[in-house]
Amino acid sequence: MKTIKVGLVGFGTIGTGVAKLLLLEKERIALRTGCDVQLVKIADLDTTRDRGIQLPEGMLTADYHEILNDPEISLVVQLVGGTGIERTIMLEMINAGKNIVTANKALLATFGEEIFEAARKNGVSVAFEAAVGGGIPIIAAISESLAANEIESIHAILNGTCNFILSNMEENGSDYAETLKEAQRLGFAEANPAMDVEGSDTAQKLAILSHIAFGTRLDWKDIPKDGIETVSGIDFRFASMLGYSIKLLAIANRTKGANGVADKLELSVCPTLVKKGLPIAAVSGAYNAVSVVGDAVEHSFYYGKGAGELPTASAVVADVMDTVVGRTKITFDTLNLWNPERKTGENIEIAQAADVTGHYYLRVMVEDRVGVVAELTQILASAGISISSCVQVAAEDNMVPLIIMTHETTEGAVLNAIQAMNGLECVKSETVRMRIYG
Amino acid sequence: MKTIKVGLVGFGTIGTGVAKLLLLEKERIALRTGCDVQLVKIADLDTTRDRGIQLPEGMLTADYHEILNDPEISLVVQLVGGTGIERTIMLEMINAGKNIVTANKALLATFGEEIFEAARKNGVSVAFEAAVGGGIPIIAAISESLAANEIESIHAILNGTCNFILSNMEENGSDYAETLKEAQRLGFAEANPAMDVEGSDTAQKLAILSHIAFGTRLDWKDIPKDGIETVSGIDFRFASMLGYSIKLLAIANRTKGANGVADKLELSVCPTLVKKGLPIAAVSGAYNAVSVVGDAVEHSFYYGKGAGELPTASAVVADVMDTVVGRTKITFDTLNLWNPERKTGENIEIAQAADVTGHYYLRVMVEDRVGVVAELTQILASAGISISSCVQVAAEDNMVPLIIMTHETTEGAVLNAIQAMNGLECVKSETVRMRIYG
Numbered sequence: 001m002k003t004i005k006v007g008l009v010g011f012g013t014i015g016t017g018v019a020k021l022l023l024l025e026k027e028r029i030a031l032r033t034g035c036d037v038q039l040v041k042i043a044d045l046d047t048t049r050d051r052g053i054q055l056p057e058g059m060l061t062a063d064y065h066e067i068l069n070d071p072e073i074s075l076v077v078q079l080v081g082g083t084g085i086e087r088t089i090m091l092e093m094i095n096a097g098k099n100i101v102t103a104n105k106a107l108l109a110t111f112g113e114e115i116f117e118a119a120r121k122n123g124v125s126v127a128f129e130a131a132v133g134g135g136i137p138i139i140a141a142i143s144e145s146l147a148a149n150e151i152e153s154i155h156a157i158l159n160g161t162c163n164f165i166l167s168n169m170e171e172n173g174s175d176y177a178e179t180l181k182e183a184q185r186l187g188f189a190e191a192n193p194a195m196d197v198e199g200s201d202t203a204q205k206l207a208i209l210s211h212i213a214f215g216t217r218l219d220w221k222d223i224p225k226d227g228i229e230t231v232s233g234i235d236f237r238f239a240s241m242l243g244y245s246i247k248l249l250a251i252a253n254r255t256k257g258a259n260g261v262a263d264k265l266e267l268s269v270c271p272t273l274v275k276k277g278l279p280i281a282a283v284s285g286a287y288n289a290v291s292v293v294g295d296a297v298e299h300s301f302y303y304g305k306g307a308g309e310l311p312t313a314s315a316v317v318a319d320v321m322d323t324v325v326g327r328t329k330i331t332f333d334t335l336n337l338w339n340p341e342r343k344t345g346e347n348i349e350i351a352q353a354a355d356v357t358g359h360y361y362l363r364v365m366v367e368d369r370v371g372v373v374a375e376l377t378q379i380l381a382s383a384g385i386s387i388s389s390c391v392q393v394a395a396e397d398n399m400v401p402l403i404i405m406t407h408e409t410t411e412g413a414v415l416n417a418i419q420a421m422n423g424l425e426c427v428k429s430e431t432v433r434m435r436i437y438g
Numbered sequence: 439m440k441t442i443k444v445g446l447v448g449f450g451t452i453g454t455g456v457a458k459l460l461l462l463e464k465e466r467i468a469l470r471t472g473c474d475v476q477l478v479k480i481a482d483l484d485t486t487r488d489r490g491i492q493l494p495e496g497m498l499t500a501d502y503h504e505i506l507n508d509p510e511i512s513l514v515v516q517l518v519g520g521t522g523i524e525r526t527i528m529l530e531m532i533n534a535g536k537n538i539v540t541a542n543k544a545l546l547a548t549f550g551e552e553i554f555e556a557a558r559k560n561g562v563s564v565a566f567e568a569a570v571g572g573g574i575p576i577i578a579a580i581s582e583s584l585a586a587n588e589i590e591s592i593h594a595i596l597n598g599t600c601n602f603i604l605s606n607m608e609e610n611g612s613d614y615a616e617t618l619k620e621a622q623r624l625g626f627a628e629a630n631p632a633m634d635v636e637g638s639d640t641a642q643k644l645a646i647l648s649h650i651a652f653g654t655r656l657d658w659k660d661i662p663k664d665g666i667e668t669v670s671g672i673d674f675r676f677a678s679m680l681g682y683s684i685k686l687l688a689i690a691n692r693t694k695g696a697n698g699v700a701d702k703l704e705l706s707v708c709p710t711l712v713k714k715g716l717p718i719a720a721v722s723g724a725y726n727a728v729s730v731v732g733d734a735v736e737h738s739f740y741y742g743k744g745a746g747e748l749p750t751a752s753a754v755v756a757d758v759m760d761t762v763v764g765r766t767k768i769t770f771d772t773l774n775l776w777n778p779e780r781k782t783g784e785n786i787e788i789a790q791a792a793d794v795t796g797h798y799y800l801r802v803m804v805e806d807r808v809g810v811v812a813e814l815t816q817i818l819a820s821a822g823i824s825i826s827s828c829v830q831v832a833a834e835d836n837m838v839p840l841i842i843m844t845h846e847t848t849e850g851a852v853l854n855a856i857q858a859m860n861g862l863e864c865v866k867s868e869t870v871r872m873r874i875y876g
Contacts, residue, residue: 017734021586021734025586025588028586028588029586031781031782032585032772032773032782033585033772034772129583135734135735135736135738136738137578137579137582137583137584140575140578140579140582140583141575141578141579144575144578144756144759144760144765145567145575145578145753145756146575146752146756147470147471147755147756147759148459148463148466148467148751148752148755148756148758148759149752150463150466277720279717279720279741282715282717282720294752295748296455296459296573296748296749296751296752296755297573297742297743297748297749297752297753298573298742298743298746298748298749299742299743300573300574300740300741300742300743301739301740301741301742302738302739302740302741303717303738303739303740303741304735304736304737304738304739305735305736305737305738308736310733310734310735310736311734311735311736313586313734314584314586314587314732314734314735315583315735317585317586317734318582318583318584318585318586320586321582321585321586322582325768325769325772326768327582327765327768327769330763330764330765330768331763331765334470334471334472334763335470343469344469344470
């Protein structure tokens with residue numbers, strides 16, 4: 001039986017799960033790979049915290065060079081987040097000829113080309129199923145199982161923190177601030193939740209998915225994104241009344257030109273009203289889900305835990321097993337990801353942020369006086385935005401929430417209209433905007 | 439660029455979809471595999487019917503030997519159903535050294551060992567993603583993406599015909615016979631729907647999934663199964679009242695022994711009351727879905743079109759692409775499926791049909807007279823079955839539907855009790871039994 005020695009960099013939540021699976025399920029892994037997969041070294045700056053797992057003497061070190069410089073370690077599981085020293089570690093490991101399994105989406109979304117170029121040069125592979133969707137095998141699904149398809153759209157819940165907060169607000173009628181606190185108390189949100197709640201984490205994952213599905217090459221920061229901080233209880237009440245749930249959706253949507261041929265690719269991350277009855281509308285708590293439409297497979301949907309020790313470790317260890325048996329290398333060579341020369345047959349242009357189309361939900365908090373609706377609708381008309389429905393409810397504290405649902409329009413037109421509306425004297429707070437799906 | 443010549447046996451619905459993808463999306467497939475995949479021959483007894491696709495002169499033949507005897511054809515897509523001549527064709531193709539991609543679940547569920555033994559002997563691979571769940575990549579998910587897991591349970595909707603009928607009955611309040619006719623008219627049910635509505639097709643697919651997930655070796659006919667013919671409108675009304683939908687579920691469930699260690703594997707195919715709110719309860723129409731719980735990944739869920747020309751062809755062509763690039767061969771060698779020597783680390787015993795545990799829904803149609811409920815509940819008590827709830831509604835035509843929900847009991851106890859109840863003079867028609875999930 002072939003022996004593969006594995007090093008693990010990063011002994012946090014996922015790292016602990018990976019160590020548990022590799023050490024405690026060694027026999028299972030051996031039976032299913034035909035290899036003796038040996039975790040031999042774990043590097044983490046914190047070598048003292050109790051992670052609830054007993055490691056053999058000498059396995060844990062604070063110095064990743066012990067992995068880097070061990071020529072017997074041919075596979076490195078890289079689970080430290082961030083794009084600073086983590087980038088250096090990644091490149092050093094690759095240049096030392098080690099195959100990589102990683103969950104670091106920020107690194108791939110930011111330095112994908114550099115990392116994959118180094119891997120190609122060194123004849124090693126990089127696997128990253130755990131970088132998007134935790135335990136959901138969405139990377140394998142899009143890049144292998146749906147390989148015969150032209151992907152038409154992806155609508156995905158990719159951040160468990162946001163989904164936990166939004167579904168708790170929906171179920172309990174609580175407001176954003178108190179729900180965030182509750183999420184932090186339960187460990188579903190970081191002390192500094194900015195990367196999650198502002199949509200950056202989701203945008204990085206969307207950048208990775210759209211690179212695989214559509215061959216896009218873009219800076220994830222160029223994906224227009226809105227976070228969930230402005231969503232309030234009142235939005236859930238209106239959404240529910242109109243038959244919608246609210247989710248932070250990553251959307252990649254191929255628009256069709258006049259001749260029905262794929263035209264542009266629209267990317268966005270935005271709180272979205274999702275029609276109840278769609279599978280993705282029912283996703284609650286810290287779950288993730290991805291809805292993919294392909295030209296052959298039609299609608300397919302994938303759902304699972306998007307984070308957590310063992311669910312994410314399940315994806316990491318699957319990548320380890322794929323690497324060990326040789327499947328990863330084939331996929332890596334065939335897909336040719338993050339290669340400027342990569343050809344997918346797509347050649348699709350990414351729509352400018354301002355040109356991204358959609359139906360929108362707007363909540364404008366206005367003064368309770370005559371003529372307000374006329375002023376607002378005049379602005380929308382000037383922006384060329386057609387209203388599909390408009391709801392106004394009784395005033396509270398002299399403030400009236402006015403809900404406007406639009407027909408199809410563009411992100412640019414909506415942002416311009418919002419700017420104009422926010423400038424009106426009768427508009428009392430920032431107008432909230434969401435997309436509508438379904 | 440490497441050239442791979444492909445032969446296709448079976449030019450029905452899926453075969454037509456496969457031919458369309460291989461012929462019309464040649465460039466896409468070449469870019470994603472690095473190979474020139476050439477469909478060179480299609481064999482089908484019907485060489486005249488118009489399938490809506492223009493084939494090159496000479497491609498279609500009535501004689502599969504033209505594929506068998508062409509040494510340049512290294513990959514055969516086998517899409518004829520059945521287990522007679524289809525078994526012969528399969529073995530002949532394998533013995534001629536051709537790699538196989540198939541959607542024939544009956545053949546695998548019945549002659550898996552013989553076919554895989556022949557493939558191992560000839561150094562070729564057999565891929566069969568399309569045999570279960572149509573466009574859902576459930577074979578890849580369980581055998582690759584979830585490979586680090588011990589699978590704890592599978593609950594699946596695997597037959598689009600049954601799900602179409604059940605969800606239409608639920609939505610329209612129509613009865614079984616008229617809904618079946620409608621399904622036949624729309625092409626969602628065969629003229630002879632027995633294999634589908636009696637649960638055989640689902641049992642074959644469950645046998646394949648449980649072989650992959652648990653290493654089980656059993657005759658699919660030994661899986662206890664009930665069809666959907668006895669489900670009536672009244673059941674949907676009761677189910678809805680109690681917060682359930684009704685689905686034909688394939689269930690594989692690992693029970694835990696006293697020490698919490700996996701004890702036995704319970705397999706069944708049965709109309710099931712599924713708690714609303716679970717993702718699988720929301721699956722309607724001709725869709726399939728699979729809910730998988732693994733010890734690491736926890737709950738994961740996969741959903742897509744379970745049948746149809748292009749959705750199933752999507753899975754077939756993904757297998758072709760996997761075979762062409764070499765991934766299939768690795769998976770085939772590593773998984774070692776349908777090999778009596780195969781070891782999965784599971785060694786789990788299959789529960790006898792009578793010992794399969796569950797909560798049950800019983801609908802007993804009784805005479806409207808004094809003492810009937812006492813007689814029935816006496817039978818259940820004698821069988822050791824504890825009642826969790828009991829609902830009786832007003833009589834219609836002197837018949838009273840009595841609904842009994844049980845606490846956990848066994849299939850054997852329930853069948854015995856039903857037999858005893860059906861023998862009572864006050865019981866006016868066969869008692870209907872379903873399982874309860876969630």
